[in-house]
Structure formats: C-alpha cells, structure tokens
Amino acid sequence: MELRQLRYFVAVFNQKSISRAAEQLLISQPALTRQIRLLEHECGTPLFERLPKGTFPTPAGVALHKHALTMLAMAGSARDVARQAGPVRQPVALGLAPGLPGEWVDRLLTAVADQAPLAELELTDGDTTVQLRMVREGRLDIGLVHQEPSQDLVGGHVRKEFFGLALRPGLPANEEEEHCRLSDFHDQRVLIHSREQFPLGHDRLLATSHELGVTPAWRIATFNEHARACADATSSVAVMLTEASANRLLPDWQWKQLKEPTMALETWMVRQPVTRDIVKKVADIILRTFR
Incomplete structure (x- = not known):
C-alpha cells in the first residue's frame, strides 16, 4: 500500500466521483480507477460502491478513510520537517528500456540534475510492454521505450x-x-x-x-x-x-x-498527457537534450 494510493482514495472519498477526483489529482480517469482497484485488491474488500449518483464508500471504505487521514497527516508532517532543511525534492519515476548505453543514460541523469535539481529520479528497468502498461496505470511517470507511443500518450523520439x-x-x-x-x-x-x-x-x-x-x-x-x-x-x-x-x-x-x-x-520518451509539472519538466529536458 502506497501513500499515493491513499491520497487517491481520499480524493475519491471526498469528491464522491472518480472523474472529479481525477481532475483534482491531474491524472487520467482510467489510471485513477486502476489504482483504486489495486488498493481494493490489496485490502481484500470493496472500498466504494459505484452508483448512478456517484461513488460512495462502503463500511470498509469509511474505516480506511480515518486511517488514511492519519497516515497522510503523518507524511505531511514529515515533509514539513524536511522543508526546514531545504527545498522539497519531488520524485519522478523513470523507466529505462534494455539496451540503452550507459554513457547515454549518464548524460540524461546529468542533464536532469543540472536543469531540474528538485527532481528526484526513481529508475526502473523494464521492457517496452511493461513500461507502457506502468505509464498507463500511473505507476511510472516517464518511460523510455522501443516503440512509438499511441495517441493516448505524449511522446517524442530521442534515440x-x-x-x-x-x-x-x-x-x-x-x-x-x-x-x-x-x-x-x-x-x-x-x-x-x-x-x-x-x-x-x-x-x-x-x-x-x-x-x-x-x-x-x-x-x-x-x-x-x-x-x-x-x-x-x-x-x-x-x-x-x-x-x-x-x-x-x-x-x-x-x-x-x-x-x-x-x-x-528506436527509442521514444512517453508520458501521460495530464501529469505533474515536475514530470513535464523532466520530459522536456530529455527531449531537448536528445531530440
């Protein structure tokens, strides 16, 4: 269970709507739906009832909501402590396809560190199929894949x-x-x-x-x-x-x-059309450096 999933859960709980929560979170509705289903699978019970008038919590959802608020509050206080030491770094999950030369990856990491010092890259190895699925599910912010992206994703050729x-x-x-x-x-x-x-x-x-x-x-x-x-x-x-x-x-x-x-x-950079500003910045750096 991830803090991001709990934030998604609380947003749906408060908005009583998957679509409104997705707009608030700046992610796509299918990606949010998948994350809620993953959380329900991990909990072993439905957390929401999908009704014509909206999305309403089950008794299990009501119980989890109180626990989620406590955990998110604790995470928030931890961020406050970190802020006192300096600017907050923001995680960006980046996928690397097999076969990318080490020196090329080093150039990418250097460019991001120089131009987006607040981006904290979290690297994941994965082939094209796995990365595209993770990007669509919201578990990967940016993918570097060996396949031209379809129209539901934003991308550009880099290598x-x-x-x-x-x-x-x-x-x-x-x-x-x-x-x-x-x-x-x-x-x-x-x-x-x-x-x-x-x-x-x-x-x-x-x-x-x-x-x-x-x-x-x-x-x-x-x-x-x-x-x-x-x-x-x-x-x-x-x-x-x-x-x-x-x-x-x-x-x-x-x-x-x-x-x-x-x-x-061929290698392409891909990301969701709606995403965080720091993700857009890192993606733009990759395109400017290698396009």
Missing part, C-alpha cells in the same frame, strides 16, 4: 542506433569489411531477440528475410544480460544486437553493422 551482428570468435570473416549482410548467414544459426522484446523489428526482420530469399537458422530467446549464455545454448554463430550492447555483453566478439537490410533500434 536511434543500428543493429548489427556480433560474430563468434573463430568465425571466418573479412576483417576489413565494416558491415555484414543477412545473406552471409544463410542456413547458419543466428540468435535474435524474442518478439515480446522488439515486436516491430522482429516482424520486419523475418519478413525481409523471406523477401530476400535468405533463411538463416533463426534462434529466438528473451535475453538482456545473458546474450553469451543464450548464444552458447543455441550454438549460434552470431547474435543480433546493437554495438553498445555487443561491447558490453560480448566484448570479445567482433561486431559488424547489418546491411541489407539496415535495421535500427
């Missing part, structure tokens, strides 16, 4: 890096050639990410392979940190990933950018 193949040591290769082609790996085992990790790129790769008449012996796995183990388990001669990931996960494997077809890993 593009090309895919290539990391070649197993000992594999015959032209050292002078900076690129490689899919046709070079016809009938050979090539490890690629699962569709859940990179849906658009996964589908495009298989479709393009079919169009070119090239049929590598694809090996598919869900991996972020254990590329080497997955490659060994599948006896793959090459692994498809970005240069930054190859340098980190397979430093002794030679990486060549894939050509014919050329494929890129």
Whole structure:
C-alpha cells in the first residue's frame, strides 16, 4: 500500500466521483480507477460502491478513510520537517528500456540534475510492454521505450542506433569489411531477440528475410544480460544486437553493422498527457537534450 494510493482514495472519498477526483489529482480517469482497484485488491474488500449518483464508500471504505487521514497527516508532517532543511525534492519515476548505453543514460541523469535539481529520479528497468502498461496505470511517470507511443500518450523520439551482428570468435570473416549482410548467414544459426522484446523489428526482420530469399537458422530467446549464455545454448554463430550492447555483453566478439537490410533500434520518451509539472519538466529536458 502506497501513500499515493491513499491520497487517491481520499480524493475519491471526498469528491464522491472518480472523474472529479481525477481532475483534482491531474491524472487520467482510467489510471485513477486502476489504482483504486489495486488498493481494493490489496485490502481484500470493496472500498466504494459505484452508483448512478456517484461513488460512495462502503463500511470498509469509511474505516480506511480515518486511517488514511492519519497516515497522510503523518507524511505531511514529515515533509514539513524536511522543508526546514531545504527545498522539497519531488520524485519522478523513470523507466529505462534494455539496451540503452550507459554513457547515454549518464548524460540524461546529468542533464536532469543540472536543469531540474528538485527532481528526484526513481529508475526502473523494464521492457517496452511493461513500461507502457506502468505509464498507463500511473505507476511510472516517464518511460523510455522501443516503440512509438499511441495517441493516448505524449511522446517524442530521442534515440536511434543500428543493429548489427556480433560474430563468434573463430568465425571466418573479412576483417576489413565494416558491415555484414543477412545473406552471409544463410542456413547458419543466428540468435535474435524474442518478439515480446522488439515486436516491430522482429516482424520486419523475418519478413525481409523471406523477401530476400535468405533463411538463416533463426534462434529466438528473451535475453538482456545473458546474450553469451543464450548464444552458447543455441550454438549460434552470431547474435543480433546493437554495438553498445555487443561491447558490453560480448566484448570479445567482433561486431559488424547489418546491411541489407539496415535495421535500427528506436527509442521514444512517453508520458501521460495530464501529469505533474515536475514530470513535464523532466520530459522536456530529455527531449531537448536528445531530440
């Protein structure tokens, strides 16, 4: 149970309306509804009755309201104590997708620290599907994902890096050639990410392979940190990933950018349309720094 959920609960209790409470809290109505349902699930009992005339507390909701006011009052007094020591820092939950280079993330953190010193970033690792769900549920303020956001979210493009193949040591290769082609790996085992990790790129790769008449012996796995183990388990001669990931996960494997077809890993910043000012500020900093 989180203090944020209790604040949401008290707002609905006072407003007797999900929609009015959402306007007061500056979050979307579906996100508020999901948080109330999560709180009810955690409590193990309904806290509100949804009636045509409004949203009214159950006996359990009335009992929780008194407890919630006490806890929020205590949290408020804790903030007062903190304010005496200096400006209040505001938490901003930021999601990081797998594959983002460490130096790029460091630049992002430095930019936010310099331009929004009152933002306290809370970082979460998560793939695109998980992050988009968390943003819509109100559990993540900003996501950095590998999929262009749909119209219900605000977003912007922040990064593009090309895919290539990391070649197993000992594999015959032209050292002078900076690129490689899919046709070079016809009938050979090539490890690629699962569709859940990179849906658009996964589908495009298989479709393009079919169009070119090239049929590598694809090996598919869900991996972020254990590329080497997955490659060994599948006896793959090459692994498809970005240069930054190859340098980190397979430093002794030679990486060549894939050509014919050329494929890129795109990264977008996403957030809810209605959110806190500090979240908007951090999101704008990310876009200004990397767009």
